[in-house]
Amino acid sequence: MLTFVTLSSCVPKEENTTAINPEAYWGESPWPEIRKQRINQLLPQAMEAANVDCWLVVCRENNNDPIADHVGGENAGGTAAFLFYRDADGFHSKVFSPSGEATALDEMDIHDEVVKVSGSSAMGMAADFIKEKNFSRVAVNSSSSNSMADGLTYTQRMSLEGLLGAESKKLVSSTDLIYEWLSIKLPEEVEVLKKAAKLTAEWQVEAYEQIIPGKSTDADIARFLKQKMAEYGVTDGWAADQNPNVNSGPDRGHSHATDKVIMPGDVIQIDFGIKVYNRWVSDIQRFAYVLKDGEETAPEEIQFYWNSSKAGNRAAFNAMKPGATGAEVDRAQRLLMQEAKSENVPWSTGHPVGYVAHDVGPSLGGGMSTRVRTVSTKLLKEGMTFAFDGFHAWKREDGTEKTISVEEMAVITANGAAYLIAPQEELILVRTKK
Template identity: 55%
Template sequence: MRATFLALLFPLAVVAQEAPAPETSGDPWPAIRAERVATLLPDAMDRADVDAWLVLCRENDNDPMARHVGCENAGGEAAFLFFRTASGVEPFAVSPAGEAASLAELGQQEVIEIPRGESVWSSVVSLFQRFAPEAIAINRGGSPISDGLSSTQYERMQAGLDDWMDRTASAETLISEWLSVKTPEEVDFMRRAANLTALWQELAYAAAVPGVTTDRNIADFLEAKMREAGVDDGWAPDQNPAVNSGRDRGHSHPTDRVIQPGDFIQTDFGIRVGDMWVTDIQRFAYVLAPGETEAPPEAVAKWEAAKRGRQAAFEAMRPGARGVDVDRAQRAEMRASGSLPVMWSTGHPVGYWAHDSGPSLGGGQEGRTPSGAQLKTLRPGMTFAFDGFHSWPLANGETKTISVEEMVVITEDGAEWLVPPQEDLILIRSRD
């Protein structure tokens, strides 16, 4: 299965040599999804202190969790339910006729077929009466990932569940606990995709010419690579890749600014592979002046300071640490290095989305009280993208920030790089 899917993901170039892969087919997601339900969802439900999870699905504007629970092909409204039992999790689907047949063929849950046009609620209530859950998770919450119910669906739920509504609560904690941990096979896919993401950025810088190449040209190079390999954007296409050779601009589109000697070039780039897993990596380059063969000492000092911040964060990432602990570890190093403070968090979960669900590596900014996901603890199998920061003022009063971004997975005793971290500035030589 693994070899089949990797060939599908990377039909043109996965390794540094960019050798063609054999043409095969296959999608591992249904099997991985079933494994995640069987092995990870019970623990997530226990951590969230819920006995049942109810997800409503529909066509065209589906719940963000649809593909994770198996209702991505819903037509008429369907209900997917998961009940915590002594032996694990028991899944059900209440589905209109038609889609119910294909769901039954997959064999990933017991399917209750209802006539098209009939409400799901009598069947849902019957299941609640059978399992008698005390706490029922529903997809309403502060995170867009967990806020899948439309107002109309929620109104129908209130009417359909009647007194059972008193037992409902937000699924936000449940979803975070479940999605934040990836299986070893998923981590392997992300690792290979991360290597490709970093490689393409290096190739883009190798093609750049000072005084000629624009930020937009670098972005065009990376977009062409994605099209050739058949992978998708890791986030909004207008801002992926974000290439910036000038002042800080945050998440933004690339411009027609021409790269010049003395520029630090930041590329923030991510790809989506298998229509499922996302990468988020930044690589930095420095543009040499004519005759220079290495970056000047002041540029190297800024780069090394950012790396020290990255290393402090990396060393703080281990099971049991809170997200804010990681953020504070880096900020202490930033202060020691003379960096300006930055508004951004040190890092975030990455996996199914560039900003995935799970602990936030933030909350350590001066004057801020950490809360919510910043207080969640790291666990093995969680995957993160995080930055090494160093920020300084420009002559015009604006700022420039190095934010070298890497990806890691949390292990039993620390963190492990998904791709070797950038150790040296990539140097772009002037064409004399």
């Protein structure tokens, strides 16, 4: 079935037609309870997978650790030390916090114990506790490969090593631990992502309804989507200047929408993501073709490009299952690209998405490379969420390149992958009402 968007007005809609109360629409953020569950359920598993006994996170005001709000340290003033550890009695959390923040932190009921620090050093007390417990491996946030695991500053590291003395040899990077922890999303989080994905896709279809060929610009359509975001009280899924990317011309990669006028015969890409509850992010693309006079369907070659892109997306989807590598998923759709004689594209088939657009987890890339990046050899696991594409790129008449990239979102389940929302099946057709 073809999807048509018919236009009768002559300018893009600017006014909101429905009054939305964002606070009532979204309700209270589920993050506080989800964070507790993630700490108590997923973090012990991540520590076991990373083979660490203890994890130390140092939080402070103004230059905080990037993982701070995942452990409850987002309101740190003076230096606070958050410890998560495993021993014979199970999993525990303990915080050494300046007295000014300790009461509020304790009332958040995230941690087993909050110790007020007055007249002494939180890091010093944490170091004493680490030595007392005689842990074998203590993870700290120093990483050369993951920015989320690289929050410990040089001076903090030097101070900690001085306090630990000979025990500092037990310090290891938290790279693996944070990878294992953040890459998995709870079912409750997947439900939030579904809601975000649904709005993202619906608004893109609605945005196509605003197009007046020969008048509307890519930037006009981007502004419409910004208005929808404001109406619903959500923020950008990535850099605001490049979200959404509406592009009716040749490929521009990750970029901003321009003042190019949308014309009959254009293939239009909208790459768009929103952040909900100031926490979870969507990343969805929808594509349309602007019919020329006398056309009722897209030209045969455009329909072929669309079908090829969609087939690549479905091939990647079918390859996404627990135990598969990111490179295997990438290869599944690139083989179809070769068969369809697509031009090469520089982008990976997909990436993790969740807390940010390019989240922690396996990269779905490198499937046709002889030297695969480590992150593409990582195994997909149940609970991981991805945004992923099927590609077809071709040369336009002017020699520039255009790519259709059918981008959807999915979660890995025990039996394979599941789309978060129904995928785009047909190329949206935009035409002007006579």
